[in-house]
Amino acid sequence: MGAVLTQAISFLLVILMGYLFKVAGILEGKDGHTVSKIILNLTLPATIIIGFNTIEIDSTLVIMISLGLLTNILLVSFGGFIWRKKSPSDQALMMFSQAGYNIGNFTIPFVQGFFPQAIPFIGSFDTGNALMLFGGTPLVADKMTGQNRGSRGTKDVILGLFRSPSFSTYIVMIILALINITIPESILSVVRLFASGNAFLSMFMIGLYLELSISRVDLAKVAKLLFTRYTLAITLAVVFYFLLPLPEIVRLSLVLLALAPIGTVSTINMVVYGNRASFAGFLSSISIILSLILMTGALALIL
Secondary structure, three states: OHHHHHHHHHHHHEEEEEHHHHHHHOOOOOOOOHHHHHHHHHHHHHHHHHHHOOOOOOHHHHHHHHHHHHHHHHHHHHHHHHOOOOOHHHHHHHHHHHHHHHHHHHHHHHHHOOHHHHHHHHHHHHHHHHHHHHHHHHHHHHHHOOOOOOOOOOHHHHHHHHHHHHHHHHHHHHHHHOOOOOOOOHHHHHHHHHHHHHHHHHHHHHHHHHOOOOOHHHHHHHHHHHHHHHHHHHHHHHHHHHHHHOHHHHHHHHHHHHOOOHHHHHHHHHHHHHOOOOOOOHHHHHHOOOOOHHHHHHHHHOO
């Protein structure tokens, strides 16, 4: 428990440092894009390689991929249903605020320091999560809102997935595991050097992107969206942990995933479907803070 609290406090300090760098003018919010490119192209793939190396593919990983898909389908559909009488942009806002998890830039960095054995399970779930973020969720949103902003052909969706270095790394490592190939230690020692910076850069980037200014009217809407998301998240976490007949490490991974913050792609889609970027940014920022608190609390209760 002490390690969990130390990790959480460290993350908060790094996020705060990134935010203070932005406020002080040392760096700007747009510098987060540069940091993001380093994470997505170097440190996150390296972390995935370390986590997946030597893993054996079994039915549990297939179940995790399926849960990544099914959870997103359930949540995006539920979001569209409960705000079905609102404007298309508001309905889409509810849908994208419920479905999609920030796994690569938050959940994996959160666990890699003290819970690295969970990374293969979390990464498998993220494979299904990515399939929805990059194609499935916009398709459902188009159908339910009557808009046609996110629908793309199958070819475009597949290309979009493989343009994501993390998704491509998942697929490569799964293929290597299926044919029983492991990366030698001489190469892993270099990969670990890149992976070691992932958690710090991810949290610092979040600090650079952090938005804490919003009107009272918008604040009320944010409260409704996040109350719905985290009520559903806590319910799912309880179901995952107490009802699924899976190993404890897998159930614990699912608890952390259920409580993870809104995905970056979901935040982008909120804007694509007619919502203000400042509002989506604030919603995402508060989601990250709440998830950090809830994930830390969950680990403190379980471990």
